[in-house]
Amino acid sequence: MAGQLRFDGRVALVTGAGNGLGKAYALALAERGAAVVVNDLGGDIKGGGKSSKAADTVVSEIRSKGGKAVANYDSVEEGEKLVQTALENFGRIDIVINNAGILRDKSFPRISDDDWDIIQRVHLRGSFLVTRAAWPHLRKQNYGRIIMTSSTSGLYGNFGQANYAAAKMGLLGLSNTLSKEGEKNNIICNTIAPVAGSRLTQTVMPQELVDALKPEYVAPLVVYLCHESCPVSGKLFELGAGWFSQTRFERAKGALLREGNDFVKPEEVRDNWEKITDFTNSDKPTTGNTEFLATLLSSSKEEAPKQTEKRSLKENIQSFQPPPVTFKYTEREAILYALGVGVSTQQPDYLKFLFELSEDFSVLPTFGVIPAFDTMMNSLHSGIPGFPIDPTRILHGEQYLELYKPFPKSGALKSTLRVVDILDKGSGALILYNVQTVDEKNEPVAFNQFGTFVTKAGNFGGPKSSPEARLTADPPSRPPDATMSEKTSVDQAALYRLSGDRNPLHIDPSFAAMGGFAQPILHGLCSFGFAVRHVMKTFADNDMTKFKAVKVRFSKPVLPGQTLQTEMWKEANRIFFRTKVVENGNVCISGAYVDLKEGSNTSQKTVTKGNNDSLQSDAIFEEMARQIKSRSDLTAKISAIFFWNITKNGKVANTWTIDMKSPKAGEVYQGQPRTGKADCTITIADENFMSLVTGKLAPQQAFLSGKLKLSGNIMLAQKLGEILNAVQAKL
Numbered sequence: 001m002a003g004q005l006r007f008d009g010r011v012a013l014v015t016g017a018g019n020g021l022g023k024a025y026a027l028a029l030a031e032r033g034a035a036v037v038v039n040d041l042g043g044d045i046k047g048g049g050k051s052s053k054a055a056d057t058v059v060s061e062i063r064s065k066g067g068k069a070v071a072n073y074d075s076v077e078e079g080e081k082l083v084q085t086a087l088e089n090f091g092r093i094d095i096v097i098n099n100a101g102i103l104r105d106k107s108f109p110r111i112s113d114d115d116w117d118i119i120q121r122v123h124l125r126g127s128f129l130v131t132r133a134a135w136p137h138l139r140k141q142n143y144g145r146i147i148m149t150s151s152t153s154g155l156y157g158n159f160g161q162a163n164y165a166a167a168k169m170g171l172l173g174l175s176n177t178l179s180k181e182g183e184k185n186n187i188i189c190n191t192i193a194p195v196a197g198s199r200l201t202q203t204v205m206p207q208e209l210v211d212a213l214k215p216e217y218v219a220p221l222v223v224y225l226c227h228e229s230c231p232v233s234g235k236l237f238e239l240g241a242g243w244f245s246q247t248r249f250e251r252a253k254g255a256l257l258r259e260g261n262d263f264v265k266p267e268e269v270r271d272n273w274e275k276i277t278d279f280t281n282s283d284k285p286t287t288g289n290t291e292f293l294a295t296l297l298s299s300s301k302e303e304a305p306k307q308t309e310k311r312s313l314k315e316n317i318q319s320f321q322p323p324p325v326t327f328k329y330t331e332r333e334a335i336l337y338a339l340g341v342g343v344s345t346q347q348p349d350y351l352k353f354l355f356e357l358s359e360d361f362s363v364l365p366t367f368g369v370i371p372a373f374d375t376m377m378n379s380l381h382s383g384i385p386g387f388p389i390d391p392t393r394i395l396h397g398e399q400y401l402e403l404y405k406p407f408p409k410s411g412a413l414k415s416t417l418r419v420v421d422i423l424d425k426g427s428g429a430l431i432l433y434n435v436q437t438v439d440e441k442n443e444p445v446a447f448n449q450f451g452t453f454v455t456k457a458g459n460f461g462g463p464k465s466s467p468e469a470r471l472t473a474d475p476p477s478r479p480p481d482a483t484m485s486e487k488t489s490v491d492q493a494a495l496y497r498l499s500g501d502r503n504p505l506h507i508d509p510s511f512a513a514m515g516g517f518a519q520p521i522l523h524g525l526c527s528f529g530f531a532v533r534h535v536m537k538t539f540a541d542n543d544m545t546k547f548k549a550v551k552v553r554f555s556k557p558v559l560p561g562q563t564l565q566t567e568m569w570k571e572a573n574r575i576f577f578r579t580k581v582v583e584n585g586n587v588c589i590s591g592a593y594v595d596l597k598e599g600s601n602t603s604q605k606t607v608t609k610g611n612n613d614s615l616q617s618d619a620i621f622e623e624m625a626r627q628i629k630s631r632s633d634l635t636a637k638i639s640a641i642f643f644w645n646i647t648k649n650g651k652v653a654n655t656w657t658i659d660m661k662s663p664k665a666g667e668v669y670q671g672q673p674r675t676g677k678a679d680c681t682i683t684i685a686d687e688n689f690m691s692l693v694t695g696k697l698a699p700q701q702a703f704l705s706g707k708l709k710l711s712g713n714i715m716l717a718q719k720l721g722e723i724l725n726a727v728q729a730k731l
C-alpha cells in the first residue's frame with residue numbers, strides 16, 4: 001500500500017460529530033493530522049433538546065490522542081457560526097462533512113407540516129447553509145472537499161420516510177451542482193448513501209445489525225473523498241459494513257416517436273413501451289440530454305436512427321452542414337462595433353470610424369468577424385452532433401480573419417459555417433470552425449477561422465493538431481519596434497456585446513462564476529479589436545484598405561476596465577504583436593500577427609512636433625503673420641488667442657498661434673501661445689488647411705465633416721473666419 005493519506009495542515013468541519021458516523025469521521029481525520037471542528041447540537045434524534053456533552057466527549061478523545069479539535073454546539077441552521085469556529089480556532093477551512101440529521105418517520109398521510117419542515121431544515125437547508133458559509137473561503141484558496149450525506153431511502157424510497165427521503169435526494173442534486181460550480185476552483189463535492197448502525201438507524205434496524213454495521217466501516221471512503229488526492233467529484237457512493245460501491249444513473253437508448261412537426265399520441269408511447277424501457281445499449285449519463293434533444297428537433301423520425309447509430313466524431317462533423325446565414329447591416333452596426341472595440345471621440349481619427357458622413361468613413365477590418373459570429377450563433381443553436389458542450393466552459397481560444405476586399409460599409413452578407421476539426425488539447429477541446437463570407441454578388445469578402453476552447457473537455461482521444469488550423473507565429477526575439485497602450489472601459493463588455501456576442505459570460509456575474517471567473521470577462525474578440533487597431537494605427541496610418549489578415553491566440557482572460565498594451569514588431573508586410581494586461585502583466589494575446597497588403601508602405605511614422613519641412617500650411621501662416629501685423633482693421637475685430645494644430649498622417653506635425661489679444665494684437669508665430677491661454681484651439685490636417693484658405697473647402701463643411709476640429713470658445717472661430725477671408729484675398 002502506498003503512503004498514508006495525511007491531512008496535516010487541513011481543517012475539517014464535521015456536523016453531527018458527537019456520535020455515530022460523524023464521530024467516526026472526526027476521529028479518523030484527526031488521527032491523520034487534520035484539525036477538526038466537532039459540531040453537535042446534542043439534541044435527541046427527533047430534533048429536540050440541546051447539550052454540549054456529545055461534542056465535548058469527542059473533542060476530549062481527539063485531544064487525549066494528541067490531535068487538534070474544538071467543539072461547536074450550534075445548529076447547522078447557523079452555518080456561519082460553524083464555519084466561524086473553524087476560522088477563529090484554526091485560521092482556515094478545507095473540508096466540510098455534512099452529516100448532522102434527525103428523523104421524524106411517519107407514513108405519508110400522517111406527516112405534519114412540522115414533521116416535513118424540520119427534516120428539510122436540518123438535512124437540506126442545514127447542509128446548504130453550512131456549505132454556503134464555507135464556499136467563499138474554499139474558492140479563495142482554490143481548494144475544498146465537501147461531503148453530502150444522502151441515503152438509500154432517498155435514492156430508492158423507504159416506507160415511512162417520505163420527508164427524509166425527499167431531503168436526502170435533494171442533497172444529491174445539491175452535491176451534483178456544487179461539483180460543477182466548484183470545478184474551476186478545485187472544490188470537490190461527493191455524496192454518500194451510507195448504511196451504518198447509528199442513532200438514526202436504531203429505529204429501523206434490529207439491534208444486532210446496528211451493532212454489526214459499525215460507523216468505522218463507512219469512514220475510510222469518506223476520508224479518501226476528503227483527501228487532496230481524491231480523483232472524482234459529483235459522484236455517489238453506497239457503502240456500509242466494509243463494502244464500498246459507486247452508484248450511477250443509467251439511461252435507456254429510448255425511442256424517437258415524433259415525425260416531422262407532429263405531436264406524439266399517448267397510444268404511440270404505449271405501443272413503443274418496450275423500446276422506451278429497453279436498456280440494451282444504454283448509456284451512463286453524467287449530464288442531462290438537452291443537446292441531444294435539441295439536435296433531434298431539427299430531424300424527423302426517418303432520420304432518427306442515424307442519430308443513434310455509432311458514428312465517429314469526424315463523420316458527425318463532416319455530415320453537419322448548416323445552411324448559409326445572411327447578415328444585414330448598415331453603417332450603424334459598424335459604428336456600434338467601433339465603439340465596442342474602443343474607438344473614441346478622444347482620438348484624432350475618430351470621425352473616420354464613428355461618423356458615417358465623414359468623407360473617409362471606414363469599417364474597421366476586424367468588423368469582418370461579426371457576420372461570421374452571427375452565423376456561428378445561428379448554425380450552432382443545437383450544438384455539434386455527437387459532441388455535447390457545456391456552455392459555461394466555452395472560451396474563445398484563437399481567431400484568424402482574412403479580408404479579400406475592404407469591408408463594405410453596409411450590405412447583406414452570406415456566411416457558411418463548417419466544423420473543421422475537434423482537437424484534443426488535454427486540458428480542453430479546441431473546436432475549429434471555418435466561416436466563408438460572400439457579398440450579394442457571391443464574391444468572397446472574408447474568411448474566418450474560430451477556435452473555441454472547451455475547458456475540461458479534452459482527453460477524448462481526438463487528434464492534437466489539424467492541417468486545416470491557421471497557426472500562430474512567435475515574434476522576433478528583439479525588443480518591440482513600437483508599443484501602444486489603451487485602457488478599456490469598465491463597460492467595454494456591456495458595449496461590445498451589442499455587436500452580437502451575447503454570451504452571459506461577459507455580463508452576468510453568476511454565469512461567469514459557473515465558468516470559474518470571479519467576475520464577467522471581456523470578449524476575446526473585443527481585445528482583438530483593440531489590438532488590431534493598435535497595429536493599424538502604428539503601421540498603416542489607420543488606412544484600413546491595407547489590412548489583409550490577422551491571427552491571434554487568447555492566452556489569458558481580460559477584465560473590463562483593464563489596460564491593454566500591444567507590443568509590435570515589423571518584418572516586411574507582417575506585423576507580429578502580443579498584447580499584455582498592464583495591471584497584472586499577463587499576456588492576453590499571444591502568437592499574433594497582422595499581415596498588411598503587399599506593397600503597403602508600412603514604415604512606422606515618426607512625425608513629431610516641429611518636423612515640419614514639408615508642411616504647406618507653414619507658408620500660409622508666415623504670409624498671414626506679415627499681413628495681420630500690418631492690418632489694424634483686422635486686429636480691431638477680435639480679441640482672442642487662437643491655437644492651431646496642423647496634423648500630418650493623423651499626428652500633430654506643427655502648431656501655430658494667432659494672437660489677436662492686446663498688447664500682442666496681430667501676432668502670428670509658431671508654437672504654444674506665449675501670453676495667456678488659447679481661447680480657441682483648431683486642429684486641421686495640413687492639406688485641409690490649404691483647401692480651407694484657398695476656399696476649396698468651406699469652413700462649415702470642414703467642421704461638419706470632422707476635417708476641422710474646434711475646442712474652447714468655438715463661437716470665436718466664426719470671427720476668425722472673417723479675418724481669414726480678408727487675408728485670403730491677398731494670398
Ligand SMILES: CCCCCCC[C@@H](O)CC(=O)SCCNC(=O)CCNC(=O)[C@H](O)C(C)(C)COP(=O)(O)OP(=O)(O)OC[C@H]1O[C@@H](n2cnc3c(N)ncnc32)[C@H](O)[C@@H]1OP(=O)(O)O
Pocket residue numbers: 376377380394395396397398425426427428430451452453455464501503505521522523524525553554555556557558
Ligand atoms: C458555440 C459558440 C461559440 C462562441 C465562441 C466564443 C464565445 C465568447 O463569448 C467567449 C469569449 O470571448 S471568452 C474570452 C476570451 N478568451 C479567454 O479569455 C481565454 C484565455 N485563455 C485561457 O484562459 C487559456 O489559454 C485556456 C483556458 C484556453 C487554456 O489554458 P490551459 O488549459 O492552461 O491550457 P495549456 O495547459 O496552456 O495548454 C494545453 C494545450 O492547449 C493549447 N492551448 C492553450 N491555450 C489555447 C488557446 N487559447 N487556444 C487554442 N489552444 C490553446 C496549448 O497549446 C496546449 O496544446 P498543445 O499541447 O497541443 O500545444
